[in-house]
Amino acid sequence: MRPWLADTRASYDTVAADYAHLVRDALDPYLRSALSLFADLVEAAGGGPVADVGCGPGHVTAHLTGLGVDTFGIDLSPAMIRIARRDHPGLRFAVASMTDLPLAGASVAGLLAFWSLIHVPDDAVPGVLTHFHRVLRPGGPMLLGFHAGEGTRIKTQGYGGHPMRVHVHRRRPEQITAWLRDAGFTVTAQQLLDLDSPLPGAIVISHAGPPSRR
Template sequence: MLDSNAEAASTRAAYDDVAELYTEFVKDKLAVMPFDRAMLGVFAELVGVEDSGVVADIGCGPGRITEYLTSLGIDAFGVDLSPEMIRIARQTYPKLRFDEGSMDNLALDDDSLAGIVAWYSIIHLPPERVPEVLTEFHRVLAPEGHALLGFFATDASDVVEAFDHKVIRAYRWSPRRLTELLRTAGFLTIAQLVREPEPGERFQQGCLLAVKDR
């Protein structure tokens, strides 16, 4: 088993290698994903109440979700492990902020964010590392801050399954299992969406919307 530093290095290198291709592949996907836009819209409405603060798009890739949140009136910035992804994001959206960083050790103060979006960015973490990342999310979120997680789902209860993602190995999560980990980290899940795969997708797709509860 690789240690966490080696795992991060492998994921960084894999996304650096495909950054341009990946950017082109996902460029217009949100426009044809109404359920994804709906969950992002609900999240934006909740964190945008009374201009409650800044949102971090963790694992932002080429910045498309960061830009979409900004279009909804959210003060958002992106963080990604891959320098190439950050380069592309800065080039594509020069008015927005993008930082290179790791989700398990965010360069952010305690209680400093109104919200976190982790849109298919926990999928490459080995299951045993997910609790520490959720704890880090909890640390940087303000009280009653919101977190939105997007992930590949499985309808088998309490299951985590590895699969051959096109970039690097990834994991499918049971929403119930992920909800339990969120609860242990101090979150209350307030909404869940699982949709069937669209043409070209292999698996069910899941979203969990949670609030920092303690």
């Protein structure tokens, strides 16, 4: 396992319980609206299973399920998955890395990565997005949420004061959309969030194009 992946997994195993408590009711009206739109797009594309990649304790997986979407969760952290299974026993969760998704090609109708790309280094993002494109059906929607801006910092403490070691990347939306287009996605919408906060966010919606013949 690459060092940044190992650090991310160990860090979120350490903070899993406190993180789950913190985010349990963290979906504000803007995020709920984005998830509702995403659910509508999945239905418009024909419906089917949706992967919540980097699902953490499963709160967004459960929210989408409540909107009628057949959602399952994937996360790198075994501790997060144990909490997700405990708190949402009727839903499906698995431990896996977004760098090597154990999903068949064109097997999901939609994909969500809600602030789960923020610890992925720049040189690994294109490969991750290629995996996302591979597992999505042509035309399937994808919703990405991320920290907007520029720069990287190392997070050494968080969520209950526990030690962590993860790089937190802020990215300009135009960088994300460029990576998406290179991976074969068509970008359809973009929204900036919390512009006056110390850590603004952004949401980008795209759709998978046909598989590359190169």
